[in-house]
Amino acid sequence: MNNHNSFRHAVVMGAGPAGLTTAYELSKHGIGATVLEKDPEYVGGIARTAQHNGYRFDIGGHRFFSKNLEVEDLWTEILGDEMLTCNRLSRIYYRGKYFDYPLKATNALLSLGPVETVRCMASYAWAKLTPVREPRNLEDWVRNQFGERLFQIFFKTYTEKVWGISTSELSADWAAQRIKGLDLTQVLKNALLPPRELKERGEVIKTLIDEFRYPRFGPGQLWETVRDLMAERGQPVQMGQTVERIRHENGRVVSVEVRDQAGSVRQVRGSDFVSSLPVRELVLKLDPAPPRAVLAAARSLSYRDFLSVVLMIRRRELFPDNWIYIHEPGVQVGRIQNFKNWSRWMVPDEETTCLGLEYFCFEDDQLWKSTDEELIALGTREVVQLGMCERAEIFDGAVVRQRKAYPVYDDVYLDHLGTIRQWLDANVPNLHLCGRNGMHKYNNQDHSMLTALLVARNIAGVTKLDPWKVNADAEYHEEVRDGEQDLSGRQMPSRVREEEPVA
Ligand SMILES: Cc1cc2nc3c(=O)[nH]c(=O)nc-3n(C[C@H](O)[C@H](O)[C@H](O)COP(=O)(O)OP(=O)(O)OC[C@H]3O[C@@H](n4cnc5c(N)ncnc54)[C@H](O)[C@@H]3O)c2cc1C
Structure with a gap:
């Protein structure tokens, strides 16, 4: 929280859901923001909608569903009728057969x-x-x-495809x-007995939700609209601007050093700094560098990467699902999205279909290092092998790569995140963290947005709420105290611990 009342201007690092929500909310409180985004073209971060020859596709597939009504209302405020309601159908594919999901x-x-x-x-x-x-x-x-x-x-x-680790x-x-x-x-027993009535919204199990909202032109439409609104308010998002250094002195961040596409470097100054950058990168960019233990903690944070092979197919309908989990052994693809079934406006020609084949990987895997042509050939082979279409029907393809799609929760990440948070709180209190990789939380957009709203309101001085107390369902939980087990991230598998030595 700030204790200085003079000039207020925020520097926001990243124009994903967290960064853009921060700037949008700050503007409601009359505080200006400079949003710096390294991507030259897209806003929306992992929730962007990429485009290729008129086809639009997500990085994954982004369902809009939140237990947090404030976030739901914000989506409506920004997009109004452009937010569609979709029926969910997703099944498991195994050895030529489809199984309901949830099972x-x-x-x-x-x-x-x-x-x-x-x-x-x-x-x-x-x-x-x-x-x-x-x-x-x-x-x-x-x-x-x-x-x-x-x-x-x-x-x-499927578990091994997603996490890249043997289930043993x-x-x-x-x-x-x-x-x-x-x-x-x-x-x-559950299958044979009549279902118990669900009493309230909170009781609905996440995977059972069979309806969700989705912008007509994909999740990127939401963030493109916020970008346009910010430009109308005289604060255009600065694209192609990579934050390279975060300078601090006398217990405050004073500026960030930014490199543009042409390689020129400049300093951007402000009173408050908001980061949605991956925590590991943020810490390594601090200048002067923090103590060795903090740097080591940052370097230990790890991520899983993700790539999507997008295939355009000359056929009106392939399958009715929004997405299919591929449990078939013998193919590397983990999940297949059918973007037309999310919104028919995602394809320019209704006689065609656009599939997103999702591959979970690490950036030093052979898969990640393959060329786009090799990946499109792999996707083509696999989709034909799965019997979904004929090779001759595939007329175009593209590849989207997403580094750091998933922050990894291993045995040590919580301790290391604690070390980092403690140092940042004590040494640079005007640096605020929010978002998914920004807080190393494997969570959805609603979590990123709520943490951003709290950060913006803290900067504006209207609240004093701790964004680390927002849980995986985007609910604020005051009762989580320092030192208690952090359950604010979605659960994720971790490796088996070494056997405790027998005393
Ligand atoms: C496969 C997949 C499926 C998902 N499905 C859903 C879903 O169904 N529903 C849902 O709500 N959420 C979903 N999510 C989660 C959602 O994408 C994230 O929660 C959300 O995008 C996080 O927003 P963010 O702003 O915190 O981070 P990001 O989206 O990562 O944005 C960070 C931004 O910072 C920029 N940046 C990074 N480094 C720099 C730098 N040095 N300088 C300047 N800019 C920088 C990046 O380019 C990016 O634009 C999914 C995620 C994945 C990976």
């Missing part, structure tokens, strides 16, 4: 067929007779609850928290 016992067993169903039941019975005592890894935990065969079909391949190396904690006490007997 439904009767549908799953019917689709597997009688022979496989008997095998799954026998394997479940065997798991119950021979459970792994105190399962520590995900594989043993899921096998205990569902049996080996169902584990192989519905858990193993992933900790059981994540599954235990997400799937709670559920096992096959419970699932079958």
Whole structure:
């Protein structure tokens, strides 16, 4: 919180949902902001909508759904009728068959067929007779609850594609928290008994939501509109401007050093500085550098990257789903988006379809280093192998790469984030962190936006709320105290810990 009342101008690093929400909210309080974005073309960050020859596509697929009504209202305030309501259909594809997602016992067993169903039941019975005592890894935990065969079909391949780690190396904690006490007997009981009535909105389980909102032209439309509104208010977002250094002196950040596309460097000054940059990059850009322990903590933060191969196909309809989870072994693609089924305005020609094939990877993987041509060839091979279309129907393609799509939660990240936060709070209190990578939180847009709203209001002096107390559902939780376990990020699997030495 600021204690100086003189000149107020914020410098906002990044024009993703967090950065743009900060600037938009600050403008409501009469405080100017210079928004610096390194991308020369797109605003919206990971929630941008990229374009290729008239086709529009997301980085992933961005559902607009929030338990936070203020965020929902903000979407309506900015886009009005341009926010469409979509029905959700997403299924699992495995060995030529589609399974409902979220999984439904009767549908799953019917689709597997009688022979496989008997095998799954026998394997479940065997798991119950021979459970792994105190399962520590995900594989043993899921096998205990569902049996080996169902584990192989519905858990193993997709989890390994997303996280790039064998399920035998992933900790059981994540599954235990997400799937709670559920096992096959419970699932079958639920399938046969009438559903319990949901009492309030908060009770709806995330994956069960079958409706969501979506801007007519994709999530980028929201952020392009905010960009345009900011320009109308005399504060255009500065594109192609990479923040390279963050200078601080006497306990305050005083300026950031920015490099433009042509390579020229300038200083941008302000009274408050807001960062949605990945925490690791932010800390390494501080000048003078913070102590070695803080730098080491920043360097230890890690990320998972993501790329999407977009294929344009000359066929009116391929499948009715918004997206499909690919559990099929033998292909690398993890999920396939069908953008036309999100909004028909995402394709320029209704006789065609645009698919986004999602590959989860690390930036030093061979996959990431492949050329666009190689990736389009891979995507083409896989989509044909999956039987979704003919090779001859594919007439165009593009590749979108997203570094640091997912901040990784490993055993040490919370301690290291704590070290960083403590140093920043004590040494540069006019530097405010918000957003997904900006706070190293694996969360959705609504979380990024609410943290940004709080930061803006703190700067304006109208509130004094701690953005770190916003949870994964974009709800503010005052009761989280310093030092308590941080549950504000979505749950994510981590590696099995080393065995505790026996005393
Ligand atoms: C595959 C996938 C699917 C998703 N699906 C959904 C969904 O269905 N619904 C949903 O609500 N959310 C979804 N999300 C999450 C959503 O994309 C993020 O929560 C949101 O984009 C985070 O916004 P942000 O502003 O915090 O960060 P970002 O979007 O990462 O924006 C940060 C911005 O900072 C800029 N920047 C970085 N470094 C610099 C620098 N040095 N100088 C200047 N600028 C810089 C970047 O270019 C970027 O524009 C999904 C994310 C992924 C990866």
